[in-house]
Amino acid sequence: MTRADAMGLLLAFIARLITGAQGHWKGCPPKAEQRIYFANHQSHLDWVLIWAALPRELRASTRPIAARDYWTAGRFKHWITREVFNAVYVSRQRTDDQDPLEPLVEALRNGDSLVIFPEGTRSNKGLPQPFKSGLYHLAQQFPQVQLIPAWIDNVQRVMPKGEVVPVPILCTVTFGTPVALGEGEDKRDFLARARAAVVALQPVESQLQTSAG
Numbered sequence: 001m002t003r004a005d006a007m008g009l010l011l012a013f014i015a016r017l018i019t020g021a022q023g024h025w026k027g028c029p030p031k032a033e034q035r036i037y038f039a040n041h042q043s044h045l046d047w048v049l050i051w052a053a054l055p056r057e058l059r060a061s062t063r064p065i066a067a068r069d070y071w072t073a074g075r076f077k078h079w080i081t082r083e084v085f086n087a088v089y090v091s092r093q094r095t096d097d098q099d100p101l102e103p104l105v106e107a108l109r110n111g112d113s114l115v116i117f118p119e120g121t122r123s124n125k126g127l128p129q130p131f132k133s134g135l136y137h138l139a140q141q142f143p144q145v146q147l148i149p150a151w152i153d154n155v156q157r158v159m160p161k162g163e164v165v166p167v168p169i170l171c172t173v174t175f176g177t178p179v180a181l182g183e184g185e186d187k188r189d190f191l192a193r194a195r196a197a198v199v200a201l202q203p204v205e206s207q208l209q210t211s212a213g
């Protein structure tokens, strides 16, 4: 076993410890078909929880989209995303001569499944920020790929932005019904609908907390 494999197992173990096991597949079963999972983003553990919730045989072909500026700055961050999780890096700064979605398109052409956090950054509010447009463009180009919304609950309290040491607390990942781009659907409408599909998966107890504080 390589060091990267061992790190993967260790992180999956930690994720299971703090989440009390698997995800809740409410709107779709885990399945070997090409998918783009999209979720709210509050913590580095978000990706690990989704990954740990997948059946082991689907993990190798399911890849996180990672911000290039953040995850290639520093040897450990680069190693863990490249070697352990086979991340697809995306540039968050726009340049004129390059399509930021190109690496994602290539991965999808390859048949890989992706996990995207369409807010593009971690937020510490209860509800997700508006979604960036990448998800819409990918939905247009890859109509055959299933778009699966997911809500990750409570992780911000395990490892909020700025914290290094995780605090054990129960977390859940809930997967919803696939969302499809409507024929001729407007970009803004689709992105708002996709975000609403994620928010709708928030467990009731946690909705109460969000609205209370």
Ligand SMILES: CCCCCCCCCCCCCCCC(=O)OC[C@@H](O)COP(=O)(O)O
Residues within 6 Å of the ligand: 011, 014, 041, 044, 045, 047, 048, 064, 065, 066, 067, 070, 071, 080, 081, 085, 087, 117, 120, 121, 122, 123, 166
């Ligand atoms: C227990 C020790 C925890 C170790 C954590 C290992 C984490 C591996 C995480 C791989 C994550 C890949 C997905 C990242 C998605 C992404 O790239 O979102 C942007 C944020 O990331 C950083 O940007 P920001 O929130 O703006 O600081």
